[in-house]
Amino acid sequence: MVPTGVRLRAPAPGWAIDADVVVVGSGVAGLTVALRCAAAGAKVTVVTKARLDDGSTRWAQGGIAAALGEGDTPAQHLDDTLVAGAGLCDEEAVRNLVTEGPDAVRRLIATGARFDTAPDTGEILLTREGGHHRRRIAHAGGDATGAEISRALVDAVRDAGIETIENALVLDLITDAAGRTAGVTLHVMGEGQRDGVGAVRARAVVLATGGMGQVFSATTNPAVSTGDGVALALRAGAEVSDLEFVQFHPTVLWLGPDAEGQQPLVSEAVRGEGAYLVDADGVRFMQGQHELAELAPRDIVAKAIMRRMREQGAEHMYLDGRHFGAEMWAHRFPTILAACRAHGIDPVTGTIPVAPAAHYASGGVRTDPRGHTTVPGLYACGEVACTGVHGANRLASNSLLEGLVFAERIAADIVARPAGPGAPVIPVPSRFPLLAPEARYEIQRVMTAGAGVLRSADSLDRAAAALRRIQHTAADDLERDGKTAEPCVETWEATNLLTVARVLVEAARRREETRGCHWREDRPDRDDAIWRRHLVVRLTPERTLAIHTTETAAFPPTATLPDPADTPGGASGTTQGAASGAAPGAATAPAAAAGAGQAPRPHGARAAGPASPEEIS
Numbered sequence: 001m002v003p004t005g006v007r008l009r010a011p012a013p014g015w016a017i018d019a020d021v022v023v024v025g026s027g028v029a030g031l032t033v034a035l036r037c038a039a040a041g042a043k044v045t046v047v048t049k050a051r052l053d054d055g056s057t058r059w060a061q062g063g064i065a066a067a068l069g070e071g072d073t074p075a076q077h078l079d080d081t082l083v084a085g086a087g088l089c090d091e092e093a094v095r096n097l098v099t100e101g102p103d104a105v106r107r108l109i110a111t112g113a114r115f116d117t118a119p120d121t122g123e124i125l126l127t128r129e130g131g132h133h134r135r136r137i138a139h140a141g142g143d144a145t146g147a148e149i150s151r152a153l154v155d156a157v158r159d160a161g162i163e164t165i166e167n168a169l170v171l172d173l174i175t176d177a178a179g180r181t182a183g184v185t186l187h188v189m190g191e192g193q194r195d196g197v198g199a200v201r202a203r204a205v206v207l208a209t210g211g212m213g214q215v216f217s218a219t220t221n222p223a224v225s226t227g228d229g230v231a232l233a234l235r236a237g238a239e240v241s242d243l244e245f246v247q248f249h250p251t252v253l254w255l256g257p258d259a260e261g262q263q264p265l266v267s268e269a270v271r272g273e274g275a276y277l278v279d280a281d282g283v284r285f286m287q288g289q290h291e292l293a294e295l296a297p298r299d300i301v302a303k304a305i306m307r308r309m310r311e312q313g314a315e316h317m318y319l320d321g322r323h324f325g326a327e328m329w330a331h332r333f334p335t336i337l338a339a340c341r342a343h344g345i346d347p348v349t350g351t352i353p354v355a356p357a358a359h360y361a362s363g364g365v366r367t368d369p370r371g372h373t374t375v376p377g378l379y380a381c382g383e384v385a386c387t388g389v390h391g392a393n394r395l396a397s398n399s400l401l402e403g404l405v406f407a408e409r410i411a412a413d414i415v416a417r418p419a420g421p422g423a424p425v426i427p428v429p430s431r432f433p434l435l436a437p438e439a440r441y442e443i444q445r446v447m448t449a450g451a452g453v454l455r456s457a458d459s460l461d462r463a464a465a466a467l468r469r470i471q472h473t474a475a476d477d478l479e480r481d482g483k484t485a486e487p488c489v490e491t492w493e494a495t496n497l498l499t500v501a502r503v504l505v506e507a508a509r510r511r512e513e514t515r516g517c518h519w520r521e522d523r524p525d526r527d528d529a530i531w532r533r534h535l536v537v538r539l540t541p542e543r544t545l546a547i548h549t550t551e552t553a554a555f556p557p558t559a560t561l562p563d564p565a566d567t568p569g570g571a572s573g574t575t576q577g578a579a580s581g582a583a584p585g586a587a588t589a590p591a592a593a594a595g596a597g598q599a600p601r602p603h604g605a606r607a608a609g610p611a612s613p614e615e616i617s
Contacts, residue, residue: 006539017163019044027150028404065401066101071134084395086393097405105404113148130271173235182423185197215504216444220262220263239373239538247299260444273321298393299516302356325348367380367381369409432543
């Protein structure tokens, strides 16, 4: 790991506290890590951008997938996950997920989460969603699963007396002189006793910051999902992977052509219970498209909707659940029913206008099976991480399970490592520019037009050029007259969005094929011979992107920390390739020269992307 020296422009920390572990994020992944570490005696501090219950987890409607039903098995769950992932899942990571998942869900229930059960038997009710051949989706409150999981975990965290810092935006990683994680800097937004920029010093930092859906104009993600964790990791020198694979949920409530920001989700579980996708003439266009029809994997359904929209010159399609009846809508989908009616739509008597919108990042900060990133002491889990589970397209309702399972794995790894870093080193403030708050909306429009559901070389080139202009304008202003946007939450968020947007676009430009939720109009075919592998990106000290491809669909080792069992006394350290848990046979891929900005190509691959270095900050 090579520190980049790139940081957000911010005041020096005016206060500091100490902990063993700092968890950034308060969704299912972050709170599970916090609870497990605290139960083992570690001093934990949870930092969250809004309130404890205000992250992406609370918005999850459909449920959590696990082989809990009669006749279902982890092997069947594994098969469905691999198919949905379009050849890019790391099979070992998926096997960890599906085999450990059922017991992890039972522990979640023991923590206090209440799932819907059959009144006569008390057994957990299970439904189906896209890509699943079995009913294996446990749900709560009908369509309020995430809200119930969040409630249970927040209550447990408060009961455990875990220290929390709410309304705080994490800024950058603190390291010791050897480059090992030593905490984070953060800004508390005028709430509580610690105002302004401060620091939490800790031997382990867990990023559980959620997604980056706000990089697009329309998304199901809350306003706080601005890619802060991925941007922090890049500035810290960590590798990220698979950012080109952004899942666009097929059925998001269409609110008009100018709608921006968070849009209401219409859960896949609605189709799982038997709703149909139809066009304006009432024709079910998914029949014949896939053996599972409306329950095909999400990328297939989203593409089918977009094709039908283009064929008919329409702005949306329709979801028809009128045959459910009023009682089923009220009991099974009360949240969706209320959201529709709030916008003048009654799904009991009419169809629901739907269109795809940005939903979930299958890629993120690259980790091994124990949550290690390529920066010693920095972990990642949940949507911010790229574990290899999701491949090119996440299987429905695997996200909550991934957060849960890998959070438990991370906690077990942390508590087995008693040694900490050396004295933290707070670097000097960065000289690189911040973006004005209004740049956020320009970035979103550029990304929606050029890197949305449909992409091409031309659209991605235009997006890359537009993003580069945004960056260069801010840099030129700083160089010419020393002016840059004032450090504040809005400017930090806009700067983070630009960072992740540029990485996403560069990865999408290089992947010259259509795979999973990455749809290249100019490269409509999947190319396993050349592209059944991952693109891995890091930010160099020269502030350019170094991009390389892996040798196989399995990730190479993160090469940061040895297994505690292999280290005398359980002490932590840095060992090249030691006990990473990577899939057997995984090899370290050849890296691009620092600042080259050009990915080494697999044999036979076409050249892709700019020939000159791609400056990112």
